[in-house]
Amino acid sequence: MNRRNLFIAICTITLGIAALAMSQTYFEDNFDDPKESEKKWVALFGEWEFKADEYHQLQNTPNCMSVVADEFWDDEWNDYTFEMRGSKTSGAEGFLIMFRCQGLMQARGQALEDPPPRMEKLKPSLEYWWNLGGWGNSRSQVESWGGKAGANSAHTIDEKDWYNIKIVNTSDSYTVILNDEEVAEVAxxxxxxxxxxxxxxxxxxxxxxxxxxxxxxxxxxxxDARSKLATTWAHLKSVK
Structure with a gap:
């Protein structure tokens, strides 16, 4: 490798490292360690269980909810992307993906468990959920208590299939994405x-x-040890 190519490679790596340093993961859980996952979630209603490296909700009843614990959330976060995968095992509807939640969640006829202490004290109460396969699995929509609903679509949820779900939340909008296709952006x-x-x-x-x-x-x-960045670093270190 000549000096010019070496310089270009070093600049490329430096920019890549800078991009990594600027990136930020606020919260993550792949459920491969049940003891750690137990610290991260607070179940408000339903039968939630960590098994097979997944988070299962086993009770076929309305309004089963689990939210992130206080220790793993900053109440000032308002510009974030929330991603997960979901699979329906059985039942009448699909998924409720919650975001922009603070204060007391709506019980809707259920006796809810104690919420995270800090969350309970926040005012006003606010709750959003992307209802995928709602209304008897006939359509989908973002619903809200205290906010603005929207993103109506004809999406339904099939049993056993896995769905990639993404919500991009900002201070003045939210965008919902299903299987890498944007469904709607709501101001x-x-x-x-x-x-x-x-x-x-x-x-x-x-x-x-x-x-x-x-x-x-x-x-x-x-x-990662097998990544292109790591491979390039190893090559440069071997250049005399």
């Missing part, structure tokens, strides 16, 4: 976009995996 500056994330079901047994929440600069990615 909404309610409470400046603050509020934590959660997982839920309604009259459905389902499971979730690969939950990650990251900031506007993207997720923090480790330099």
């Amino acid at each position: 909404d500056d309610t409470e400046g976009g603050v509020g934590r994330i959660g997982l839920a079901t309604w009259s459905t047994v389902a499971k979730y995996d690969d939950v990650v929440v990251y900031g506007p600069d993207g997720p923090s990615l480790p330099v």
Whole structure:
């Protein structure tokens, strides 16, 4: 490698490292360590269980919810992307993907468990959920208590299939994406976009995996030993 190519390679690596340093992962859980996952989630209603490296909700009843614990959420986060995978096992509907949640969640006829202490004290109460396969698995929509609903679509949820679900939340809008296709963007500056994330079901047994929440600069990615960046570093170190 001549000096010019070496200089270009070093600059490319430096820029790549800078991009990694700027990226941020706020929260993640792939459920491969049940003891660690237990610290991260607070179940408000339903029968939630960590098994097979997934988060299962086993009770076929309305309004089953689990939210991120206080220790793993910053109440000032209002510009984040929330991704996960979901699979419906059985039941009448699909998934309820919660975001922008603060204060007391709506019980809707259920005796909810104690919420995270800090979350309970936040005012006003606010709750958003992307209802995928709602209304008897006939359509989908973002619903909200205290905010702005929208993103109506004809999407339904099939049993056993895995779905890639993404919500891009900002201070003045939210965008919902299913299987890498944008469904809708909704202008909404309610409470400046603050509020934590959660997982839920309604009259459905389902499971979730690969939950990650990251900031506007993207997720923090480790330099894997097999990555191109690591390989290039190894090559440069061998150049005399």
